[in-house]
Amino acid sequence: MIEVFGWAAAALGVSSSLPQLVRILRSDTSAGVSLTLWQLVAAATTAWAVHGYVSGAPQMQIPNVLLTLASFAIVIFVARDRRLPLGRTLLMPLGVAVVLAGINVWLGPVVFGFAVVVPQLVGQFSQLRELVTAPVIEGVSGAYLAIILLVQSMWFGFGMVKPDWALIICAGLMTLSCIANLAVYLVRRLRSTRSADVVAAR
Numbered sequence: 001m002i003e004v005f006g007w008a009a010a011a012l013g014v015s016s017s018l019p020q021l022v023r024i025l026r027s028d029t030s031a032g033v034s035l036t037l038w039q040l041v042a043a044a045t046t047a048w049a050v051h052g053y054v055s056g057a058p059q060m061q062i063p064n065v066l067l068t069l070a071s072f073a074i075v076i077f078v079a080r081d082r083r084l085p086l087g088r089t090l091l092m093p094l095g096v097a098v099v100l101a102g103i104n105v106w107l108g109p110v111v112f113g114f115a116v117v118v119p120q121l122v123g124q125f126s127q128l129r130e131l132v133t134a135p136v137i138e139g140v141s142g143a144y145l146a147i148i149l150l151v152q153s154m155w156f157g158f159g160m161v162k163p164d165w166a167l168i169i170c171a172g173l174m175t176l177s178c179i180a181n182l183a184v185y186l187v188r189r190l191r192s193t194r195s196a197d198v199v200a201a202r
Contacts, residue, residue, distance in 0.1 A: 009154035010063035016147045017041075017070045024077055035078045035089070037126060040119035042071035042093040047100030047116050051166055054104060060167075074163045104166070113169030120170065124177035137192075145185055149178035 045067040052061025070095070079089040096119060104112035131137060152174040159167025 007059045009151055009158055012147065013151045014063045014066050014070075014155065016144065016151055017067055019141065019144060021074055022071050024074055029081060034123075034126065035075065035082070035084075037123045038071055038074045038078065039089070039093040040123050042068060042075055043096035043100065044116055044119050045071055046093070046097035047104065047112075050097075051104050051109070051112060051116075055109065055164060057162075057164070057167075061160055080109070109164060109166035110169070111164035116166065117170040117173050121177055124174065124181060126190065128177070128181050128184060131181060131188060136176045137185065137188050142185055142189065144181070145178065146183045149182050152178050153165040 045064045049061050049064035049068055052058065052064060072090075075089060075093060076086065078084075079086050100112065100116050100119075103115045152171050153168050156171035156175050158164070159171055
């Protein structure tokens with residue numbers, strides 16, 4: 001049963017990245033897309049694919065290979081759109097991925113769990129900063145934030161039952177950061193709705 005749960009989390013995780021990939025391909029622009037975020041996503045998903053292989057968990061390995069491909073596709077598109085040198089653009093995510101995978105292989109899942117959460121949290125905190133400081137948040141998808149929260153919660157549960165310390169550490173911290181992002185988003189949307197209602201009532 002827990003294996004089915006892991007595959008459900010994996011499928012949901014893979015589907016969460018598709019809206020961004022489709023959006024960037026359809027609009028033919030990278031305006032508003034954070035290159036650093038997607039470089040870090042590419043690095044982390046590569047490392048999670050290696051972790052899935054090392055720990056014998058195909059539900060972590062296969063989806064993360066797909067997420068890695070989607071993330072690198074976004075990184076390549078953004079680099080080309082902004083006329084950035086492709087080699088230098090790919091160097092950071094590949095380097096981070098190699099370091100994280102090496103930590104997993106040589107130092108084990110606990111150290112890997114603490115290490116792999118760093119790039120993921122950097123991306124989440126970057127999003128939180130934008131949610132707090134941006135004048136408008138119309139470009140942020142509440143559905144995406146909710147799906148990511150659900151995915152991280154599911155991986156945390158999977159890690160607790162399996163048990164997998166890398167998942168417990170990383171998904172636990174990611175779940176907390178996703179809760180913060182979704183909460184700030186909902187508060188901002190509520191305030192925006194109330195402000196619009198007040199203006200309409202005048």
